[in-house]
Amino acid sequence: MRGRIPLRGWLVVNGFLYTGKFTELTKMFVAAAERKEICLEVRSNTEIYTGIFELDPAVSRPDFVLFWDKDVILARYLELSGIPVYNSSHSIEVCDDKRKTYLALLEAGIPIPRTISGPMTYENVGFPTLDFVDGLEGGMGYPLIVKEAFGSFGEQVYMAENREDLERMLKAIERKPFLLQQYISASRGQDVRLQVVGDQVVAAMRRYSDNDFRANITSGGHMVRYEPEEAACLLAVRACQATGCDFAGVDLLFTEDGFLVCEVNSNAHFKNLYDCTRINTAEFILEYISSRPLKMA
Numbered sequence: 432m433r434g435r436i437p438l439r440g441w442l443v444v445n446g447f448l449y450t451g452k453f454t455e456l457t458k459m460f461v462a463a464a465e466r467k468e469i470c471l472e473v474r475s476n477t478e479i480y481t482g483i484f485e486l487d488p489a490v491s492r493p494d495f496v497l498f499w500d501k502d503v504i505l506a507r508y509l510e511l512s513g514i515p516v517y518n519s520s521h522s523i524e525v526c527d528d529k530r531k532t533y534l535a536l537l538e539a540g541i542p543i544p545r546t547i548s549g550p551m552t553y554e555n556v557g558f559p560t561l562d563f564v565d566g567l568e569g570g571m572g573y574p575l576i577v578k579e580a581f582g583s584f585g586e587q588v589y590m591a592e593n594r595e596d597l598e599r600m601l602k603a604i605e606r607k608p609f610l611l612q613q614y615i616s617a618s619r620g621q622d623v624r625l626q627v628v629g630d631q632v633v634a635a636m637r638r639y640s641d642n643d644f645r646a647n648i649t650s651g652g653h654m655v656r657y658e659p660e661e662a663a664c665l666l667a668v669r670a671c672q673a674t675g676c677d678f679a680g681v682d683l684l685f686t687e688d689g690f691l692v693c694e695v696n697s698n699a700h701f702k703n704l705y706d707c708t709r710i711n712t713a714e715f716i717l718e719y720i721s722s723r724p725l726k727m728a
Contacts, residue, residue, distance in 0.1 A: 438721055439470040440495045443509075445502065446477030455702050456713075460497065463713040469721065476500055481508040494725050497716070499698055501527045517720055518697045522675035526697035529580045530610055532674060539673035541666070542691050544684065545571060545613035549601075558605040561598050567611055568594065577601070580608035583700075590614065590644050614644075615691065618684035622646045622693060623657055625667040626704055626712050628678040629719050632664040634710035636703075654707045663690055670695050678716050680704075 442460050444453065457473055464471035472493070481504060483490055496516045498506045506520035518526075525531045530548045537543065547567050552558055568575070577600045579587035591597035601609070621639040625632045637657040638646035646652045659667075667681035670692045680699025683690040701712040 437468050437470050438494045440464070440472070440497055440720070441474045441479070441493045442471050442497045443474050443476060443479060443500055443502075443505070445500045446475030452700060452702070456499065456700065459702070459705070459711065459713045460499075460717070463711060463717050466714075467717055467721065469717060471497070471717075476502045476505050479505065479509075481505055484512055495720055495723075497720065498523065501698065503527070515720075515723060515725065517677050517716075517723075518679070519675055519677075522677070522679075523697045525674045526676065526679065526695050527581060528608075529578055529582075529694065530608060532695055533610065535674050536670060536692055536695075539669065541670055541673055542689070544576075544615055544691055544693070547571065547611045549609040549611065551608065552605065554606055558601060561601060564594070564597060564601070568597065571611060571613060573597075574614045576612040576614055577604075578610050578612060579604055580610060588645055615684045615686060617686050618691075619644050620646055620652075621685065623659065623663065623683045623685075623690075624699075624704060625659055625663065625681045625683065626678075626699065626701060626710075626715075627667050627671040627676070627681055628712065628715040630668055630672075632659060632667055633715045634701075634704050634708045634712060635659045635663075636707045654703060656708050666690055666692060677719065678712075 442457065444457060461471055461473065484492065492512065492514055496509050496514050498516050498518060501523055503520045503524045506516050506523060510516050510520055525535050533546045550563055574590050574592045577589045577591055589600050591600055620643060621637065623635060623637050626634045635657040636654045638652045638654050640646050640652040663683055670681045671679045674695045676697050680696040682693040684693045705711055
């Protein structure tokens with residue numbers, strides 16, 4: 432609370448996603464807001480649209496927006512309307528597109544696996560030839576990781592064992608943007624998820640799989656609480672800052688020489704992290720927001 436007037440915010444979610452994975456996070460945020468005496472109204476991107484304040488002057492602007500979706504056009508409109516938005520439209524856009532995440536981390540000098548962004552093509556063209564693969568595979572070697580630029584829960588991540596695998600995968604996703612990444616053998620089937628809020632790591636877990644190169648829980652992985660080293664925490668915070676996030680789930684890979692940043696998730700699904708650690712990320716996010724200025728600079 433600020434004085435006697437409670438904060439009033441919108442939790443913006445996608446109006447077409449009704450799965451348990453998303454509704455359970457909504458419930459966690461609403462419950463945490465009630466405990467902190469914050470009035471948090473759940474609004475979907477089908478209820479709140481660009482131009483709403485101009486078309487309906489009766490709609491009252493909230494003090495802040497907790498934007499738990501990837502509709503960056505709507506997020507940017509809310510920012511232009513003078514409302515603080517967490518995370519910002521820019522950070523959501525950077526994290527949603529793995530190619531842009533890679534560039535942001537590269538610019539900040541953050542250690543990452545060797546990465547190549549696939550060449551752009553057009554919807555009505557695709558890849559008439561895969562001759563360009565000759566240049567891509569040379570500096571990577573096999574196996575290598577193929578990632579669609581847009582995807583969640585590890586479901587659009589593949590491993591190519593050889594040239595034949597790679598060509599088959601590229602033909603399957605040819606009209607979708609993608610990138611290739613170095614396979615980190617020391618981290619096969621395991622990684623670390625660190626939840627950053629502001630400039631601190633508030634919770635962490637190690638994820639591992641006995642039968643998959645991916646460690647995602649959705650892909651059948653397991654999780655255990657993890658006490659991160661200072662170096663891991665500093666790296667996760669740097670990655671969060673490099674992508675412009677106020678909070679994010681940062682995935683680190685193990686190497687013989689330390690850690691590499693694998694991904695930065697602006698809208699990280701933290702229910703699994705809560706189940707593993709009993710630490711409620713929603714509490715930390717709302718506490719962080721309540722400490723920030725009410726109006727955008």
